[in-house]
Amino acid sequence: MSAFSAIGEDREIDREEFTPTLEPQATWCPGCGDFGVLKALKQAMPEVGRNPDEVLLVTGIGCSGKLNSYFESYGYHSIHGRSLPIARAAKLANPDLEVIAAGGDGDGYGIGGNHFMHTARENHDMTYIVFNNEIFGLTKGQTSPTSPKGHKSKTQPHGSAKDPIRPLSLALTSGASYVARTAAVNPNQAKEILVEAMQHDGFAHIDFLTQCPTWNKDARQYVPYTDINDSEDYDFDPTNREDAQEMASEAERSLYEGEVLTGRFYVDSERPSYQEEKQAIGEMPEQPLAERYFDDDYEWERSHDLLLDRHK
């Protein structure tokens, strides 16, 4: 029997299992978009068929990082910008886990930008949710990498002189095999995309538009939005990289002009995940590494055998 019997358990999963039985004190402001992500995520879980004991949710720091206070599962609320390296190692240690990483736009595109690029490049089989509210929430409203050019804040009183980052394009060029944008105001689409992302075998990046009514009052609430996959106006093939790139640039430009385009921008189901690549070249065992520590019959190799070979 597996040491991890929660994994692969065959039963109906109820979304309420993901609600903490003992409500932690609310730290999100009323009307915060983060509630939308939480709701969609809880709704997605029964469809993905994973129970709280087989899900590892790794977050960074920020209001977004509080997600796992409200979401019942194995959780790792880590440090600012570092959710991805923690999450991807956990996946390598035990590929049977459902690994989700989450954080804000400052967390993911600012301080953690380097990790974002590399995790996408490696195409780890995991889901990455970025709560994009175009502002630093937890530190009280400073300009973030997705704040529009000219955005004024206490630390940028003359307005930002920087162009905002292009997260969808960045994910695409870095090598993410699934790229989507959704919005907290659209829980149905958000849920669908989350389900797809978790079922996707590779790095799934979701730029999740969330409103911050406390610090970003000027920001559009991301309504009305257009679902590019349903709209007649946008006839494109998300499995085609060039189409996707064009669509992503369009969405990134139009967001700051008041047109919110959401949906799947890119889906590549052919590309092997990092784990598959590593296993193919003999750099990762087929059996989850973590299982081995609970396997009493496993014969652990000793350095002594290597030693006599190489150092005599």
Add this chain to the structure above:
Amino acid sequence: MTDHELMWRIAGGSGDGIASTSQNFAKALMRAGLHVFTHRHYPSRIRGGHTYTEVRAKTEPVRSRGDGFNCLLALGDSFARNPQEDAYYGDEEIKPLSENLDELNEGGIIVYDTGLLDSADIPNFEERVEENDWHVYPLNLREIARDHGREVMRNTAGVGATAALLGIDLEYFEELMAESMPEDILEPNKEILHYTHDKVIEEFEFTHDLRVPEGSHDEEQVLLSGSDTIAYGAIDEGCRFIAGYPMTPWTEVFTIMSQALPELGGVSEQVEDEIAAAALALGASHAGVKAMSGSSGGGFALMSEPLGLAEMSETPVVLVEAMRAGPSTGLPTKPEQADLEHVLYTSQGDSNRVVLAPGTVAEAYEQSRLAFQLAYGYNIPVVLLYDQKLGGELMNVPASHFDREPNPDLGAVTTEEELEEAPHGPGGKFHRYRYDAEDGVSPRSIPGQKGGHFLVTGNEHNQAGHIEEDPTNRVTQMERRMSKLDGIREFLDEQDTQTYMGPEEADYGLITFGSQQGTVAEAVDRLNGAGHSVKGIGVSDMMPYPEAEMTEFLESVDEALVVEMNASGQFRGLTQKELGRFGDKLSSLLKYNGEPFEPAEIVTGFEASIEGQDVPDQQTTYVPAAGD
């Protein structure tokens, strides 16, 4: 020193194969029954420049580099011959011969490659040879190599020549070459080896009398570096995950592990930076695998935040810190012991970690194993602190030393059965961080275990792992985490991790940590031989500090000299801070020029210190006790 020990130095340009040649030379002598020890010196550049390695060999165990050396093989810097127009290479062409003469002992031997080096370029060469009674054997090694194979095989020609002069059986070199070389280069190398050997015997009249003695080992020996033993200790302790980013000298451990782990069904990851590297180690460890990461000073600085997270979240992890001379990028390829305070106190908040500093190649194996036992047994980060010297030096160790059972035990982890019984809070939540944990160690569950999910956070948290700022909870959790160090100190006391040197009773003490232990041990013997009354201690527990043992040691001597490779006396400072006294008993002998101590420097430094004088050698510094 005496003639019965060989201190052979091979010098040339980086990239000329000095390291591999000296490694084989040391191995050959080990197979010939001798005890060996190597000391490396290299500049921070890839090709060219002056580099050397010393191999010290004798019939008794060798613990340290010697004082100077007695046989020089100067191969020349082949890269100095192709200067690029835009680069200035200075007079590197003659460095392998000129730079090494100052430390060549009286009566020593010089073999040099006339194909690359011209003794006429060395100021006063003839006079110095005469004055020092050196025995010079010039040979055109470059030409020999070219005529019988390829020019790059100059090393083999040089080995053949010194083997002839020292009376070492060629069979040992042939064997080693056969083990490592493909057929097409093996044959010409063998030919060159024999040709040079025979030529030297035929053409020269030997005026020196240094010969390599016959030796024999009671049991099978292996030749290993500190980097090897750290890696092998980790492997035997069940570490199967490593993440890193290259930085000298940590790269050695990283490389050894990266080559070994896939063979052992483990995983190695070279990642984007050191923050990621440490974070990956935490992620893998959290998911139930024994994991390590590491770096050198600058890279370890980046790991500061993940290190703090490991402390707060009680995620077990082993981080290796390979010191080189700092600050900043410092002297990239030279040893120093100046990151001690960095690893003790880096990262915010009250330090709650273990820091171990192995003193010898063999000890690094034990300490590496111990690091994992403590990390996983106590759910705490452990830093294994060593330096470029220990990482890179080779020593023979009996193979049986490593013949031990593997220990993949994950330590303080619950099973699913235990989880059913484990305390759960309201709503059935598993209490990962229970207040009443024995020795402060509250067992964790592993993601995927049924009924075990909990929240890890770097914020202060309650028993279930939820963020909690209540003052009583804060104090309780803080005290529990800190209390683990008491248990660890007791555990380490039982392991007897400190190394005692010299007689049990003595008037004076020599205190050191890390890589200087072997050199201090040799100095203690010499001092006692010269009529002084000295004992020594090599400390390997930096945090928690071995209070009881050190108090006893310091109470038993009148005065003590702390020997360390840094400019500020960090270990002396730690000792005073931890013990809260002895300021008037402790003085310092410091060296921070990028080279480790030679035993004689410690002997001289000690003698000067007891007489209250300045040390004569400009490369070492004496700092008197605070009471002086």
